[in-house]
Amino acid sequence: MKNKNKLILVLLAGFIGLQFFRPEKIDHGTKTQNLSHVPKEVNAILRSSCFDCHSSEANLRWYDKITPANFLVTSHIKEAREVLDFSKWDSWPKAQQNSTIYYSINKVLSGEMPLSSYTAVHSSAKLNQKQIQTLKNYALSLTPRQVSDDSQIKDAEKQYNSWVNGELKKTHVKDAPNGQHYFPDYRNWKAISTTDRFDNGTMRIIFGNDIAVKAIQDHKVNPWPDGSVLAKTVWKQQVQKDGSISSGEFLAVEFMVKDSEKYSKTKGWNWARWKGNDLKPYGEDTPNFEQECIECHKPVANRDYVFTPPLYLISQLKKIQTK
Numbered sequence: 001m002k003n004k005n006k007l008i009l010v011l012l013a014g015f016i017g018l019q020f021f022r023p024e025k026i027d028h029g030t031k032t033q034n035l036s037h038v039p040k041e042v043n044a045i046l047r048s049s050c051f052d053c054h055s056s057e058a059n060l061r062w063y064d065k066i067t068p069a070n071f072l073v074t075s076h077i078k079e080a081r082e083v084l085d086f087s088k089w090d091s092w093p094k095a096q097q098n099s100t101i102y103y104s105i106n107k108v109l110s111g112e113m114p115l116s117s118y119t120a121v122h123s124s125a126k127l128n129q130k131q132i133q134t135l136k137n138y139a140l141s142l143t144p145r146q147v148s149d150d151s152q153i154k155d156a157e158k159q160y161n162s163w164v165n166g167e168l169k170k171t172h173v174k175d176a177p178n179g180q181h182y183f184p185d186y187r188n189w190k191a192i193s194t195t196d197r198f199d200n201g202t203m204r205i206i207f208g209n210d211i212a213v214k215a216i217q218d219h220k221v222n223p224w225p226d227g228s229v230l231a232k233t234v235w236k237q238q239v240q241k242d243g244s245i246s247s248g249e250f251l252a253v254e255f256m257v258k259d260s261e262k263y264s265k266t267k268g269w270n271w272a273r274w275k276g277n278d279l280k281p282y283g284e285d286t287p288n289f290e291q292e293c294i295e296c297h298k299p300v301a302n303r304d305y306v307f308t309p310p311l312y313l314i315s316q317l318k319k320i321q322t323k
Helices: 002-018 040-049 069-083 086-091 094-109 129-141 150-164 210-217 289-303 313-322
Strands: 190-197 202-208 229-239 245-258 269-275
Touching: 040 129, 069 289, 094 129, 190 210, 202 210, 202 245, 210 229, 269 289
Parallel strands: none
Antiparallel strands: 190 202, 202 229, 229 245, 245 269
């Protein structure tokens, strides 16, 4: 019995001693205002489920402040704010606000957020189906789709056919400001995924070069191997009278070129964008525009900074062809 009591006292003393060791202080008491131009019910959901980690207003419970739990909590909050900090909402342009809502709700729908480890001890952060539907309805309202008129559809179809047939292909395209060359043959690469960006009314088709396609077939895309090149074409959405969506005006093509050593200062990727039919390089008036790209892709740093997962049907096609 005495030994048991001694053990309890030793453990208690050790626990008390641990409380003198505290993690680095972070700002968690500055109140974050409701997001401007966002409905009251949406603000309420974000505040209860997201703000504790993704804003400067962290409502820490008593058990969050106990060592060693406070070290884990502080680490999670710092990482979460680096990815997304709603305290900066008013400093963002409208397009970034919309894309942030789009990204956040996709995280909720995929089950990634809120973290299950967090909701296990913070039950108030759990989202029910009604709350999730409220978020979806709000996201869909940000960019309501309008039916395109016949002339727009006709012009878009003509432009798309010209793009497919290579008629818009230029013999010389100016390099990006960071020296990245344009890849004129990307149209012949394999399409590896698509995205519907309803938040800004665009649709994207992502192509991969041979190295990227092989990485997909081998399920080795995190990280992507050096030599991988991803090309993302951006088209304005064209809404048909029956509600179907097709590609409209060509807006841009963007490239991510992987070389982990050469581009170590820009997260292992070189970034470049050419806009419009005249393929004007983006960034000539934007110093260090790569940082703009990195900042946008920061939420998916754990996926090697690539937003759109590839369609693994490609690897299935390879198996069928080799039988």
